[in-house]
Amino acid sequence: MRARVLTVVLLLLLAGCAFDGGRDDGPVTLRFQSLAWQEESVTANKELVAQWNATHADVKVEYVQGSWDSVHDQLLTSFEGGEAPDVIHDASDDLADFAYGGYLADLTDLLPARLKSDIPSRSWQTTTFGDGVYGVPFLQEPRVLVANASWLKRSGVRIPTPEHPWTWPEFRRITRRLSGDGKYGVAWPLKEPVSATLNLSLSAGGQLFHQDADGRVTVRFEDGDAVVPRTVHDQVGVDRSASPTTLGSGGSDTLPGFFGGRYAMVPLGFSYRQQIVQQAPKGFDWQVLPAPAGADGTAQGVSPQTLSVAQDSRHQKEAAAFIDFLLRPKNMVRLALGDWMLPTGAQALADPALHTSKDDWATGAALAAHLRPAPAQFVRGYPEWKDKVATPAFQEYYSGAIGLGELRERLENDGNLVLARYQR
Incomplete structure (x- = not known):
């Protein structure tokens, strides 16, 4: 015992x-x-x-x-x-x-x-x-434009600096100028389009998420929110200055075409420079440019x-x-x-x-x-909103399957239904 x-x-x-x-x-x-x-x-x-x-x-x-x-x-x-x-x-x-x-x-x-x-x-x-x-x-990390420096020098376009960046309309004009003969001024890797779109939209005054005095968050797609998506959409579907095949790609997927001279620029996170240093062919001349500026300058969400x-x-x-x-x-x-x-x-x-x-x-x-909190920082339910509503809506808009009006309707109507469940 x-x-x-x-x-x-x-x-x-x-x-x-x-x-x-x-x-x-x-x-x-x-x-x-x-x-x-x-x-x-x-x-x-x-x-x-x-x-x-x-x-x-x-x-x-x-x-x-x-x-x-x-x-x-x-x-x-x-x-x-x-x-x-x-x-x-x-x-x-x-x-x-x-x-x-x-x-x-x-x-x-x-x-x-x-x-x-x-x-x-x-x-x-x-x-x-x-x-x-x-x-x-x-x-x-800011999102930047990684550019083929030799291509830009040959074209004679103005090279932007952090003090004097391109505006969004100027960026669109320049990508048109750089395109032709099967080559594109820009390749947007937008396999995951939401954070890139929302964070860059801060430069144009976009906010998308709005919080009232009681702390409730709703989605409102306003004029500032439309600047960046419309630019991408028109580069792909109107100007033919952005490659349509990279919309479903990740950033790394665009690098072979960038090194091969198919794209003059690729918007990427600043950390992608490491891959470029490791993978770029010998003698490839590249440089980092600031992302375009809007009504709020080079403000960018991170x-x-x-x-x-x-x-x-x-x-x-x-x-x-x-x-x-x-x-x-x-x-x-x-x-x-x-x-x-x-x-x-x-x-x-x-x-x-x-x-x-x-x-x-x-x-x-x-x-x-110039880096600011990303618009989605304080939003409860953001992961579900992003996966179920925003990602498919932006992907369809960028591919031309839906227009700006339907994009707005889905982000607001469907999006607010999702967010409401987290705010009861």
């Missing part, structure tokens, strides 16, 4: 240790799920984790590899199953449902003053929901990459301390260089390595001050 009692006590003690994640006097273990995928970025993240572990005997970090392709559903499953990582790498436009759903910790009182003051308020807006801050925005802490984490303070370590200025520069993106932190952004003419880092850095 005594042996049985001792066995039960031992089992209970072991179960308690398993639930507790380790003895109270032992080291804390944090699970850090990273979405880094480029070789340089994965290396930088793993080296920083190793550096932390080498200098923190009481708090160890376990690196967990995640994937951008499945992160939303994977996180939702892990949250509901009580198995979420302590430190979560994601993007700000994916946080709203998790923040309002109570899955993420409010970082307001967990982050040091240094980190809070180093990142500008416009970036913090991307991770603020209600009265709480649910992520630290740390990497961002959804920064973020680091959050799970609400269920038993070690929130330690997780926040690890985030602070990862985002020290010199470390933030390492992460930015590894991902070929721009840091949000002012000290990191000022680093000379991000202002060189090599690979046009300076052009991207000059656009950083």
